[in-house]
Amino acid sequence: MKFVLALVALVALAFVPSFAGPYPLGLGIGVLGYGVLATAWAMFSGPTRYISLATVAFFGLGAYTVAVLSETLPYPVVLFVAAVIGLVVALIVGLATLRLAGIYFVIFTFGLTELVRQLVTYYEVNVTRTLGRYVFLPLGPEHIYWQLLALLAATLGMAYWVRQSRIGLALRVIGDDPVVASHLGIRITRTKLTLFSISCVIMTLAGAIQAPRWTYIEPSIVFNPTTSFLVVIMALLGGPNRLFGPLLGAVPLFLLFEWLSANFPNHYSIILGLLFIAIVFVLPNGVLAAGESLWTRLSRREART
């Protein structure tokens, strides 16, 4: 039943570009893009509680791969190469850092974005001697929308599978108490590395798919740290430990950002800052969790009366 519903929703969403105008379609692309990133982020960071700020490092790598290879390779191959690059970087980074915990991991991932950005810049400046790159692919907004929709469906499917499988359980144990997990015989590093890699590959693909929308790509455009922060706040708002939590955070927040920037262009940053504080204070476990606890409290009250 659930699967049928999901399939119907997917098909219905696939028909959006045929009747939506360019602006709603642009919104759709934004919502899907952030939906994918937030879901992928929560897949690893939700259960382990490792706050990663490296989202945009992988996102940017994907976009750059498309910019570099789009003229020489067919598009599907480019996407595949992007995924492989994302995987390789995730493995290297994961092996080096997943033994870190808490704030050290946060700082490291933030630094990673800057490191990747500087490496790309260094390479472009000293080896290819171009910095801006052009992506001229015959892909309209509707194509980007469809690809993102497919990627979102795949991401949700993957997240669903992880939740059901042993690896998901193992990850939750690690998140609750790594010492207990290791005593239970869970191979901590391997488990974390697997999930981290899957999550990073999805982020890389999200960047690769959206690259043709910008035409012009340079490090400051695709490695924008704000993206990483937005993804975290979206996942936290919706609730990173639920399947649809990150998505439910991404959709309203994205629309809210859009509404704010359309109506309060001069106060956007101030309102955004207040909003972030509000989310952390008022909804520390996300909207879904807050809704559930509200529900249980209400029904308990009813039971008492």
Add this chain to the structure above:
Amino acid sequence: MTTISRRTVLQGMGVSALATALSGLPVLAQDRTAIRIGYAISKTGPNAAGAGISTTPNYLLWVDDVNKAGGITLSKLGVTLPIEVTEYDDRSTAEETVRAIERLATQDNVDLILPTWGTGANLASGPTFDRFGYPQLAGTAVTDMAPDLVKRWKHSFWMLGGGHDYAEALVALLVKQRDAGTINNKVAIASVADGFGIDLSKAATPAFTEAGFELVYDKTYPLGTSDFAPVISEVAGLGVDTFVAFSYPPDTFALTQQSVVANFSPKVFYLGVGTAFPIYPGIAGPNHNGVMGIGGIDPDSEALAAYFERHTALNGQAPDNWASAVTYASLEILAQAIERVGDIDREAISAEISSGEFDTIIGKVKLVDNQLRSLWTVGQWQDGKFVGLAHTERAGAREPVVPKPAWVPAA
């Protein structure tokens, strides 16, 4: 207590989502009481400084000038209408720029859209302008790709040339100085490792070599560098008469100040973006005199002098001496094209911009292949003005002063 605030937050979310949905409804009654101009400009983020100097003040000035003169005449409709502005902040991100233009074109249904600041952002918004058929007059984009871009996007107009224009003009100017015996054959180039610096150094390096100059130093430095002492001390020991930095505003200022401190005073001292800013003389003090840079103006033009006065009166700051005048001129072109067409017919307006000749503050202008090819390329501070030494189409306004005066040591 907490329950209430949670509910309030959720309600707030609901209201805002609803409002977003409502704002998506198209404007039904198109009563024409004004010409509606929209733009998304970087008010926050890394591009805000550049936009705040070269672009936004000119948009404000143009709207003010046009409205004070009564507006723009649409002869086919028999009305003269003022300009009404819808503005957004693109927060210096390409994603937001693209979406803001989509919003302006399809939600606000503005008549015309003005571009944002910077090369990258203008390239990123090219396909969107083109898709909706709005003319894009990119006054602050420097790209050698312009000849290809105009084929791809028929409504795009590139007003600030490409890296080759500036680099080759500089080399040509220096060749004359060398042949006259005023400078030696050695050149040092330091470029910022970012789009602008790389584009220019990529064009300049072969041009210098072909002209027979000896490049004794040609390196990049990372964006955001603030300590240039190592660069300056290395270059100072190489015996160069010409120091060229394809730099960005904070570096341009730092390079000047640190060269003064190190008393590295080559005969030709050339810097990139920022040299032409009105604040440069304030930062460099007496040492601004004789410094060369990208851009320039015609110090003898009365129209330009009047523009400088109006700009300063309205915005409280003088325009910069490179892209500002070009940006304002591109708006004059737009207004004249609208009046000649006599209606808001974007196809016809684009065609007119492409083929017509216009009277602007930078003189009579006719675009070549949708590009402004009449540009000041090298400028120098002389007597408080950043005068043009080299122009793509005419002779320089002034002769270069080489060697530049020695630095006055910092007090």
